[in-house]
Amino acid sequence: DAPVSSVALRKSGDYVITLGTRFAALKWKEELVTTITQVDKDKANTRFNDGKVDPAGRYFAGTMAEEIRPAVPDLSVVRHFDQVDISNGLDWSLDHKTFFYIDSLSYSVDAFDYDLQTGKIGNRRSIYKLEKEESIPDGMSIDTEGKLWVACYDGGRVIRLDPETGKRLQTVKLPVDKTTSCCFGGNDYSEMYVTTATDGMDKEWLSRQPQAGGIFKITGLGVKGVPPYPFAG
Numbered sequence: 305d306a307p308v309s310s311v312a313l314r315k316s317g318d319y320v321i322t323l324g325t326r327f328a329a330l331k332w333k334e335e336l337v338t339t340i341t342q343v344d345k346d347k348a349n350t351r352f353n354d355g356k357v358d359p360a361g362r363y364f365a366g367t368m369a370e371e372i373r374p375a376v377p378d379l380s381v382v383r384h385f386d387q388v389d390i391s392n393g394l395d396w397s398l399d400h401k402t403f404f405y406i407d408s409l410s411y412s413v414d415a416f417d418y419d420l421q422t423g424k425i426g427n428r429r430s431i432y433k434l435e436k437e438e439s440i441p442d443g444m445s446i447d448t449e450g451k452l453w454v455a456c457y458d459g460g461r462v463i464r465l466d467p468e469t470g471k472r473l474q475t476v477k478l479p480v481d482k483t484t485s486c487c488f489g490g491n492d493y494s495e496m497y498v499t500t501a502t503d504g505m506d507k508e509w510l511s512r513q514p515q516a517g518g519i520f521k522i523t524g525l526g527v528k529g530v531p532p533y534p535f536a537g
Contacts, residue, residue, distance in 0.1 A: 310355030310365060313534040320535045322352035322365045327381075340379055340537070343367070354392045354443055354485070359400045361536025362423050366391020366405075379537050384425055393444025393454060393485070397467070398530070404431075404452060404467065406441045413441055413454060415467060431467050438463060443485020443499070447527045455483040455498060462486050462498055462522075476525075480516040488529020496522040496529070 306324025314320050319330040320340070325347075327340040344350045344367060355365030368390040389409035396403055396418060403418040403425050413432040416425040434441055439459035446452055451473060452465045460481045464474035482501040489497050502510065502517040510516060 307351060309352045312355065312357045312363060313532055315361060315534040315536050320363060320537075322355045324351050325367070326352075327363060327365070327379075341381055343381055353390060354394060354406075356394050357533040357535050358396055358403075358418075358420070358423065359533050360420050360423070361533060363535050363537070364394055364403075366394070366407075382423065392442050395444055395446045395452065398446070398448070398450045402467070404444065404446070406444055406454070408440050408442060408457065411441065413444070413452065413465060413467075431470050432465050432472070434459075435472075442483065443487075445487045445496075445529055447488065447529050448493075449527055451527070453486050453496070455486045457482055457484060457501075459483065462496070476522060478520055480513045480518070482516060487532075493529040493531060494523070494525070494527075496525060498522060 308321050308323050310322045312320050318332055321328050321330050325344050326342045329338045329340055349370050350367050351370060352365045353368045355363060357363050366388060388407050392408045393406040400420045401418055403416040405414050411434045412430045414428055415431045417427040418425055438456045440457040442455045442457040444452055444454045452467055453462055454465060455462050458481055460483060461475050461477045462483060463472050466473055480500045484499045484501050486496055486498045489495050498520040500516055500518055505516060
C-alpha cells in the first residue's frame, strides 16, 4: 500500500524497512510486515526516501514530498533537522565520527560531525558540489578506503569522491541516465550494484535506453565496500 524506500538487516533476524511514512519489520519467509512506528501522520503527501543503519544500530531515514501522490533501539524517532527537499544518500565515515548526507536538490554532498554514542549530529558543511553534467546526487555508499560513491540521477553515472579533499576521484558511466543508488555486495564486497529508474521517460527515451530501470553490477573497481550495519532494535 506504499513504496518501500530502504531495507536494512535486523540484529534479531530478518529485516526492517521504511514503508511510506512507517518504520516496519519484515519477516521474509512469512511475508509479514509489522509497523514499528510512523512519522508525519499529519502530512498526507510525505514518504520516507533513503535510509541506512549507523554503526551503533540506529536506523536513519529521511523523508520527501511525493511528486505525484499515489492512491532507534527503544523504537523512538528523533528528528534531526527539517526543511529538506528530497532526502537521499547517507553513510558514516570509517572512524564513525562523520555522517555524510545528501539532500538531492541542494546538488551537494554534505558532512556532519557525528557522536556515535548519542547519535547526535552537528556542524553541517558541504564537501562536494556536483558539476552540471553530474546532475542530481542520489544514493551513496562508502568504501574501505573511506571514499564516497554517489549515484547521479539524470547523470548516468556513479562518481567516487574524497571527502577530505572534496575532489572527484573517479567516474563510472552507465548506459542509462537515471542512476538512483549504489552499494557494494558479493562474497567480499568488491562488486558494486547500481539501481536505476524509468520515471518520466517516454517511449522514445526508453527505446534508446532499454536497460533503464534495471540493476547493474560493476566489477573491477579495485576497492571494496563496508558490510551493512544491522538495526539493533
